[in-house]
Amino acid sequence: MSTVYRPGTPDDVQRSSQQQLRDNYLVTDLFQAGAVRTVNTHFDRVVAVGAVPTDAPLTLDAIPEIRSENFLDHREIGFANIGGAGSITADGVRYELEKTAILYLGRGTKDVVFESVDAADPACFYGFSAPAHHAHPSALVTPEDGTIRELGDQLSSNRRTLRQCIHENGVPSCQIVMGVTRLHPGSMWNTMPAHTHDRRTEFYVYFDLDAEQRVVHLMGEPTETRHLMASDRDLVLSPSWSVHSGVGSANYSFVWAMAGENQSFDDMDAVPIASMR
Numbered sequence: 001m002s003t004v005y006r007p008g009t010p011d012d013v014q015r016s017s018q019q020q021l022r023d024n025y026l027v028t029d030l031f032q033a034g035a036v037r038t039v040n041t042h043f044d045r046v047v048a049v050g051a052v053p054t055d056a057p058l059t060l061d062a063i064p065e066i067r068s069e070n071f072l073d074h075r076e077i078g079f080a081n082i083g084g085a086g087s088i089t090a091d092g093v094r095y096e097l098e099k100t101a102i103l104y105l106g107r108g109t110k111d112v113v114f115e116s117v118d119a120a121d122p123a124c125f126y127g128f129s130a131p132a133h134h135a136h137p138s139a140l141v142t143p144e145d146g147t148i149r150e151l152g153d154q155l156s157s158n159r160r161t162l163r164q165c166i167h168e169n170g171v172p173s174c175q176i177v178m179g180v181t182r183l184h185p186g187s188m189w190n191t192m193p194a195h196t197h198d199r200r201t202e203f204y205v206y207f208d209l210d211a212e213q214r215v216v217h218l219m220g221e222p223t224e225t226r227h228l229m230a231s232d233r234d235l236v237l238s239p240s241w242s243v244h245s246g247v248g249s250a251n252y253s254f255v256w257a258m259a260g261e262n263q264s265f266d267d268m269d270a271v272p273i274a275s276m277r
Contacts, residue, residue, distance in 0.1 A: 086123020
């Protein structure tokens with residue numbers, strides 16, 4: 001099943017009800033057991049994919065909106081596993097993905113198959129796909145690999161370990177920048193001070209939350225912020241002009257992924273908290 005999301009303007013966000021914000025910027029059912037779901041967006045032409053194989057393999061099929069025979073004929077994709085152990089087989093090459101492993105598949109990959117090691121604890125693959133002009137080689141980044149950045153401070157409740165996987169100094173891609181951030185126990189803020197980066201879209205998938213925990217995700221223009229209440233494995237779509245920052249009821253993890261004008265991770269416009277409204 002495919003659903004289309006179109007980004008609104010800052011004025012649209014200011015006028016929206018809470019339910020309208022959720023309908024337009026929050027995806028709560030991307031991951032469905034035994035199924036592949038795609039979310040087609042006009043946020044820099046990004047398509048999000050959720051695949052949860054249980055007792056049978058699943059395949060990544062093209063969707064009508066991209067007008068191609070295979071999903072990756074003109075696209076690239078990064079997959080992060082946020083569930084149990086599993087594998088992705090791409091054009092006959094099998095990649096084993098533990099939890100938080102990330103796999104990049106380049107333009108031109110044809111056959112993509114998802115499997116879980118244990119149907120009772122299935123893999124949960126999150127895919128972030130953008131248009132691509134060049135065929136970069138596929139690459140797996142294990143949980144021990146990537147560029148590690150220790151950020152924040154326990155005193156400000158935002159101590160976190162950020163792992164860059166697909167980026168300009170790591171696994172190469174045309175547009176995608178992707179990684180995983182884990183908040184340390186006792187820390188709840190994922191990014192504060194907040195920031196925007198008007199040159200690219202960013203999607204967040206929150207995970208490692210229990211059924212009673214939530215993340216209050218801030219969005220909107222810095223002087224006209226709104227919020228979304230996000231649960232475990234919810235996907236937030238963030239337009240380039242919007243802040244994207246959140247605080248949880250406990251520590252958690254999230255996959256961040258970006259696509260757009262450039263791939264410089266630090267190309268962002270900081271927003272001092274005292275100037276936010």
